[in-house]
Amino acid sequence: MKPDPDKLLAIDKKHIWHPYSAMDSDLPIYPVESARGVRIKLVDGRDLIDGMSSWWCAIHGYNHPVMNAALTRQLDSMAHVMFGGLTHEPAVELAEKLVEITPEPMQSVFFADSGSVSVEVAMKMAIQYWNAKGQPNKQRLLTIHHGYHGDTFGAMSVTDPVNGMHSLFADTLAQQYFVDAPSCRFGEACSDNDIAPLRQQLETNNNKIAAVILEPIIQGAGGMRFYSAEYLRRVSELCSEHDVLLILDEIATGFGRSGKLFACLHADIAPDIMCIGKSLTGGYMSLAATLTTGEISRTISNGNPGVFMHGPTFMANPLACTAANTSIKLLLESPWQQNIANIEQGLLKGLAPCSQLESVKDVRVLGAIGVVELHHPVDMKTIQPMFVDEGVWIRPFGRLVYLMPPYIISDSDLATLTTAVYQVLSSL
Numbered sequence: 001m002k003p004d005p006d007k008l009l010a011i012d013k014k015h016i017w018h019p020y021s022a023m024d025s026d027l028p029i030y031p032v033e034s035a036r037g038v039r040i041k042l043v044d045g046r047d048l049i050d051g052m053s054s055w056w057c058a059i060h061g062y063n064h065p066v067m068n069a070a071l072t073r074q075l076d077s078m079a080h081v082m083f084g085g086l087t088h089e090p091a092v093e094l095a096e097k098l099v100e101i102t103p104e105p106m107q108s109v110f111f112a113d114s115g116s117v118s119v120e121v122a123m124k125m126a127i128q129y130w131n132a133k134g135q136p137n138k139q140r141l142l143t144i145h146h147g148y149h150g151d152t153f154g155a156m157s158v159t160d161p162v163n164g165m166h167s168l169f170a171d172t173l174a175q176q177y178f179v180d181a182p183s184c185r186f187g188e189a190c191s192d193n194d195i196a197p198l199r200q201q202l203e204t205n206n207n208k209i210a211a212v213i214l215e216p217i218i219q220g221a222g223g224m225r226f227y228s229a230e231y232l233r234r235v236s237e238l239c240s241e242h243d244v245l246l247i248l249d250e251i252a253t254g255f256g257r258s259g260k261l262f263a264c265l266h267a268d269i270a271p272d273i274m275c276i277g278k279s280l281t282g283g284y285m286s287l288a289a290t291l292t293t294g295e296i297s298r299t300i301s302n303g304n305p306g307v308f309m310h311g312p313t314f315m316a317n318p319l320a321c322t323a324a325n326t327s328i329k330l331l332l333e334s335p336w337q338q339n340i341a342n343i344e345q346g347l348l349k350g351l352a353p354c355s356q357l358e359s360v361k362d363v364r365v366l367g368a369i370g371v372v373e374l375h376h377p378v379d380m381k382t383i384q385p386m387f388v389d390e391g392v393w394i395r396p397f398g399r400l401v402y403l404m405p406p407y408i409i410s411d412s413d414l415a416t417l418t419t420a421v422y423q424v425l426s427s428l
């Protein structure tokens with residue numbers, strides 16, 4: 001029997017908190033009945049073309065038969081066992097695959113249950129590493145403005161202080177070092193001026209800094225900014241020069257979204273520690289991983305207290321690992337580079353007319369990400385129903401209306417998405 005949408009909404013409104021929202025909010029919420037391919041079907045019968053991949057995740061679309069079959073098989077053998085003292089094939093297969101496809105120095109894998117947790121883990125790894133090397137003062141992180149690394153306290157401490165509302169949590173939040181984000185855009189050179197603030201911090205405070213943490217090339221939730229690959233390359237060189245580790249948060253960018261399998265490959269560099277998540281499982285369930293080098297994992301393991309201090313209950317959940325193994329196989333066996341290049345062309349062509357609109361400040365595209373930046377924040381109460389009426393699922397935030405569809409989207413569905421963006425923005 002179909003759920004009654006009014007009843008669902010009434011209970012939802014009464015008891016459930018949605019992401020970054022108020023209880024009992026009057027912003028629209030849409031009950032979903034099912035999702036298949038690039039269509040999200042609402043309980044009221046409407047079909048929406050998905051422009052969001054459920055926040056970077058659903059790269060193969062929804063309800064994929066190969067994913068479903070693999071998960072059903074895994075369910076028949078076990079949904080979960082603890083990872084303390086036990087191991088299993090899905091985790092072993094996944095770790096081996098991740099080591100194979102990530103930059104070569106990545107050799108050791110820690111499975112976490114969400115992106116934010118994998119960032120916490122990365123920060124702890126950096127701190128434990130320096131502690132084991134006899135430098136316990138290196139406990140702080142250096143990063144750039146406009147970053148986003150998650151909502152747990154450690155991750156929040158390296159997220160943009162304004163977007164992350166650091167003032168609300170001032171007495172609890174770890175104090176980290178921030179410098180201006182580079183103004184050199186993707187495809188541009190990086191000048192000495194662009195890199196100067198980060199260089200200065202490293203020169204002055206490297207005895208206190210355990211690691212620099214960055215989203216490589218694409219700053220996501222902090223502004224959908226695409227920055228110069230040369231900047232990233234120079235950051236990597238400066239980190240080596242100043243004995244500071246480089247943590248790259250590829251949680252949003254990993255698995256092809258930027259046109260490369262991992263965004264750090266645009267700069268031809270490898271991090272010391274790397275976080276992946278989101279599309280790792282093709283959007284089926286929550287799983288993340290923190291990878292590091294053999295040298296870092298050995299140093300931590302040989303130092304005091306001789307163990308790495310983290311171990312989540314659902315670590316390496318077999319169902320999630322199976323989803324990841326299947327999703328990676330599907331991705332690597334698909335013409336993903338061609339698919340992303342097609343989407344990039346479709347976004348460039350389809351979003352170009354938006355740059356003529358007075359309300360629009362900038363239009364930018366990289367890989368399977370298209371961004372229309374406005375001069376003023378959107379009013380969600382007005383704009384969200386307009387997109388739904390156009391038959392698309394697009395969820396703007398602040399001044400950003402953006403698209404990052406599943407990689408399997410057809411040219412015509414993509415054109416419907418870009419046309420909807422133009423129609424809605426031009427009628428506001």
Ligand SMILES: Cc1ncc(COP(=O)(O)O)c(C=O)c1O
Nearest residue numbers: 114115116148149150220251252
């Ligand atoms: C770059 C980046 N890091 C970390 C996170 C946090 O991941 P999660 O929401 O799975 O905790 C996100 C989520 O949007 C992200 O985009």
